[in-house]
Amino acid sequence: MRPRMVLFSLVALGLLASAYAQDQEPDEPATGSKSAKSEPLLRRNVVVPIRDVEQSFPEISKQTDSGADASAAAKPIATRMVVFSSRDGAKKLTLSVDEYEYGSQAVRAYEEAARKGDLPEFEPIAISNVGQQVFAGALKQGGETQIVVTAVDDTLLVAAMLAGYEDTTENISKLADLTRMEVAEAHTRVKARR
Numbered sequence: 001m002r003p004r005m006v007l008f009s010l011v012a013l014g015l016l017a018s019a020y021a022q023d024q025e026p027d028e029p030a031t032g033s034k035s036a037k038s039e040p041l042l043r044r045n046v047v048v049p050i051r052d053v054e055q056s057f058p059e060i061s062k063q064t065d066s067g068a069d070a071s072a073a074a075k076p077i078a079t080r081m082v083v084f085s086s087r088d089g090a091k092k093l094t095l096s097v098d099e100y101e102y103g104s105q106a107v108r109a110y111e112e113a114a115r116k117g118d119l120p121e122f123e124p125i126a127i128s129n130v131g132q133q134v135f136a137g138a139l140k141q142g143g144e145t146q147i148v149v150t151a152v153d154d155t156l157l158v159a160a161m162l163a164g165y166e167d168t169t170e171n172i173s174k175l176a177d178l179t180r181m182e183v184a185e186a187h188t189r190v191k192a193r194r
Helices: 003-019 050-056 103-116 169-193
Strands: 060-067 078-086 092-099 122-125 133-141 144-153 156-163
Touching (some): 050 060, 133 169, 156 169
Antiparallel strands (some): 060 078, 092 156, 133 144, 144 156
């Protein structure tokens, strides 16, 4: 396996592993002691609610986890990852928001995430009007496809990953629209808190 493939696989595994980590209750702010990698949690409301997810992807009908984004690039000051899935668990949507102290740190984290997506198995997808900068693509490995959209907006890095779906124009468009909503929601909630 090539080094870049290993790196991206580790990032994808980090996303999936953190999707199952239960650090705090979904609506509680971060409290208590910090571990070496944990950052304070953003409130659950920085991520779009299940009703917005269901409008885009009706098969996805439940939130299965919420907690810290263990795969966050660089050193965010706070994170939140929420995983939604279909009843049978075959289809998943993972949304994450990482907040950085400065916009330049968010851009560096975005660039790091974009470099990790520079793999032969990663097919870039053109998407516009999502945050200040955006990259998107489909990762196809062993018969499974993951569609990923990552955007930077001011001090925020927002990511959406869809698994269990084909990378059709319709699914990509719906994920891009949902990511736009997520960027707006996170931006509004974080700015209101400051």
